[in-house]
Amino acid sequence: MLEFRKKVVSTSLLDPREDFRHKTIETEIRYDPLTGETGRLAHFGMIKPQKEDFSAWDTPESHSLCPFCPENIEKVTPKYPSDLLPEGRLRKGQTTILPNISPYDQFSALAVMSTAHVVPLEKMTTALLKNAFGAGLEFLHRIFDLESAPPYQLIIWNYMPPSGGGLVHPHLQIISSSFQGNLFRKTLSKSKDYYRQFGQNFWQDLCATEKKQGERFAGRVGTGYWLTPFVPLGVLGEFMVVFPEIRTVFDLDDKTLDDLVEGMKRLFAYFQSVGIASYNMGLFFAPAGEAENYFSLHARFIPRTFLNLEQKPPDTNALQVVLHEPFTVIRPETQCAELKNFIGVSPKA
Numbered sequence: 001m002l003e004f005r006k007k008v009v010s011t012s013l014l015d016p017r018e019d020f021r022h023k024t025i026e027t028e029i030r031y032d033p034l035t036g037e038t039g040r041l042a043h044f045g046m047i048k049p050q051k052e053d054f055s056a057w058d059t060p061e062s063h064s065l066c067p068f069c070p071e072n073i074e075k076v077t078p079k080y081p082s083d084l085l086p087e088g089r090l091r092k093g094q095t096t097i098l099p100n101i102s103p104y105d106q107f108s109a110l111a112v113m114s115t116a117h118v119v120p121l122e123k124m125t126t127a128l129l130k131n132a133f134g135a136g137l138e139f140l141h142r143i144f145d146l147e148s149a150p151p152y153q154l155i156i157w158n159y160m161p162p163s164g165g166g167l168v169h170p171h172l173q174i175i176s177s178s179f180q181g182n183l184f185r186k187t188l189s190k191s192k193d194y195y196r197q198f199g200q201n202f203w204q205d206l207c208a209t210e211k212k213q214g215e216r217f218a219g220r221v222g223t224g225y226w227l228t229p230f231v232p233l234g235v236l237g238e239f240m241v242v243f244p245e246i247r248t249v250f251d252l253d254d255k256t257l258d259d260l261v262e263g264m265k266r267l268f269a270y271f272q273s274v275g276i277a278s279y280n281m282g283l284f285f286a287p288a289g290e291a292e293n294y295f296s297l298h299a300r301f302i303p304r305t306f307l308n309l310e311q312k313p314p315d316t317n318a319l320q321v322v323l324h325e326p327f328t329v330i331r332p333e334t335q336c337a338e339l340k341n342f343i344g345v346s347p348k349a
């Protein structure tokens with residue numbers, strides 16, 4: 001049922017780096033086992049993560065210009081009207097949930113995660129992550145209680161400027177919508193097709209198959225299965241955690257949240273070891289209220305980098321933007337072997 005399909009194409013050229021000797025260079029085209037969409041593995045090892053000095057942004061001047069820093073947040077960020085959220089803003093630990101003043105959708109909130117302006121990965125503590133995602137969940141629960149609640153929920157995160165994040169002060173985007181976005185819509189619809197065709201949940205099958213095959217299964221943290229997807233979405237690969245038995249925002253209980261956060265901390269320890277300092281993240285929930293068990297809670301983490309720190313070119317180009325075709329410079333199987341050394345080890349704090 002689950003198929004990992006790929007094709008290899010090769011280019012012949014006379015290589016100037018080797019006295020114009022004949023050379024064959026391979027590109028691997030892979031098909032996503034759920035959506036059937038292609039991605040390619042190419043340029044192996046030619047792009048490395050670039051790490052900036054974050055402390056350069058942690059200055060009193062940057063704080064004074066940042067809407068999320070404690071001296072500004074009360075004055076310059078919006079509140080929800082009382083019919084949506086009587087408190088105006090939600091708080092949990094250091095996290096504040098507030099409406100995005102530039103919304104992407106009808107319910108488009110931000111979770112400002114910390115009072116600190118710059119939080120490098122080594123300072124993403126368990127408490128900070130748990131409060132931020134916990135507050136996001138609480139907001140989604142509250143919105144779902146409204147009569148006109150949209151059916152789809154997701155939490156997304158642009159961490160640090162290479163990911164497209166405009167503000168370095170860490171913040172999640174909490175979205176409740178009737179419009180899933182193309183990838184989420186396709187993932188939901190293909191998961192439903194799979195369930196109806198085979199009578200099985202694709203995500204449960206994926207976890208079982210990857211665990212058995214082993215080359216893209218890094219390990220379990222609690223109930224979460226950590227994988228490197230067969231077709232990664234980022235130039236520097238992709239990491240995924242699937243909770244096969246958890247579906248909606250209402251199933252994500254405290255224990256699952258602990259497992260998610262603990263796994264993230266182990267992933268971040270791996271990121272630090274290889275110099276990854278920026279990523280996009282998405283946490284996808286099954287729509288609440290649907291009876292069919294066709295979709296499991298999962299999160300994607302896609303590392304991002306500038307190609308160099310002089311001109312700061314982004315790591316997306318026409319291939320991704322014009323063709324919607326991901327390409328990756330590292331094999332998921334190689335990345336998984338590296339991640340295995342971290343996913344079984346609990347970092348401090």
Ligand SMILES: [Zn+2]
Pocket residue numbers: 062063066067068069070116117118169
């Ligand atoms: Zn700030």
